[in-house]
Amino acid sequence: MSQTVKAVIARSKGADVEVVDIVVPAPGPGEAVVQVHSCGVCHTDLHYREGGINDEFPFLLGHEAAGVVESVGEGVTDVEPGDFVILNWRAVCGQCRACLKGKPQYCFDTHNATQKMTLADTGEELTPALGIGAFAEKTLVAAGQCTKVDGEADAAAVGLLGCGVMAGFGAAVNTGEITRGESIAVIGCGGVGNAAIAGAKVAGATTIIAVDRDQRKLEIAKGFGATHTVDASSEDTVERIRELTGGFGADVVVEAVGLPETYEQAFYARDLAGRVVLVGVPTPDKEVTLPMIEIFGRGGALKSSWYGDCLPSRDFPMLVDLYRQGRFDLDAFVTERIGLGDIESAFDKMHGGEVLRSVVVL
Incomplete structure (x- = not known):
């Protein structure tokens, strides 16, 4: 069953972001719905808002995220409901020429969800940032974009492995x-x-x-x-x-x-x-x-x-273990914890060099 949740979108180039209602479909084959616990505010999100990536507005922003798998679609075996995961934008396909050469960290055909999330009021399809779109209470992703890690870790800290810290x-x-x-x-x-x-x-x-x-x-x-x-x-x-x-x-x-x-x-x-x-x-x-x-x-x-030439299934759990051991201080990257309505202000702080990362906590 589809769900309506709160999320942050960029409706047009250069316009302030908005908190709106979006519709998240039930997961189809190979997909998962994730309840988002945290999502870092990254320069890439600002690039999307400014039209620096492409012009496929409206964008569902956010991609540096951690959360819990709520439901999975047919054929998904690597994760299950209740798993604590970091979302990644390199869900390796296993079939492209990079994967077949034994270099999946360079996968040239990474997976994203097939279905589209939409605006609740108009039904317009959203383009999720880096195939994730996690400035949202829940998001739909390809199951391969979910990397299971230690559930005792702080979501606001380890979610940053999803992009900037891993890079x-x-x-x-x-x-x-x-x-x-x-x-x-x-x-x-x-x-x-x-x-x-x-x-x-x-x-x-x-x-x-x-x-x-x-x-x-x-x-x-x-x-x-x-x-x-x-x-x-x-x-x-x-x-x-x-x-x-x-x-x-x-x-x-x-x-x-x-x-x-x-x-x-x-x-x-x-x-x-x-x-x-x-x-x-x-x-x-x-x-x-x-x-x-x-x-x-x-x-x-x-x-x-x-993306730091990373392989999420290899690198995310290892780095979370180093964090839990006190050998890699992910907490130090979290400058502030904010809400969905504070992202425009976080962009301004980023511009001014005031923060390493503002992290949306849901």
Whole structure:
């Protein structure tokens, strides 16, 4: 049976978000209805509202979420009603060329729910953000988007693994392959950048350099494990990173901003045979130009990190276990807990750099 619940939508480009009634269908084959307990306010939601993803309005926003499975459709065996889950936007298909090569973390044909949630008053179909749409009391997803984890964990904290924290942690650990004894520099110390710093600490990096233009963010980065900070507003980022790494540059540089100038800094701040990881999301108009001789001469790798190159079924339970053991402080990412009606204000705080994450708690 379908249900009517409260949810937050973006009706048109640039318009303030609205709390409205939506209709959530009963789950069909391969689908699940999840009662949402928490959902982080991510930059991607703002990109949707601003029309930066596509123009398939109205959008049902929210995707960094945790909750409890309420019901499942035919053929669902991996989760069942009552399971505490983190929602993910990489529900691997098992059949695409990436999956068949044994690299499901790059799945090119991830699953979403087949049915559409709709506006209660008009019946208009909604486009859920990243196939999830979790600024809602309940949401309909593909069952593969539900990753079961320890039910004792705080939903507001572990739900952030659904996007930003996983993207940053994975950029350092999965994509950058940072390991014990190595050095890493992270350019951009928002939620994603700080997750990369925290991941590097967990992995055993000994020199962890945080780079930002905001002193507040640099102080926060120390709490996540940064051993050194670079104020990019007053220091030469490349030269300072080299100074802190014996004159060589870092083994890994994570660019968590998405701008040509910071990517160029990352390129020149790495050691020979080092790895540059782009996890900051650039806009389509951004371009970077580098001398080919420098690309050749420096060796190593220039990588992009998709969702932290994560495999949710592998990584989410592991990171929740680290959190429960006190080795990965997910609580520190939760700046404030808010309601569904506070999301527009949370966007403003995000713009002003006042929060790592505002988290909607239902």
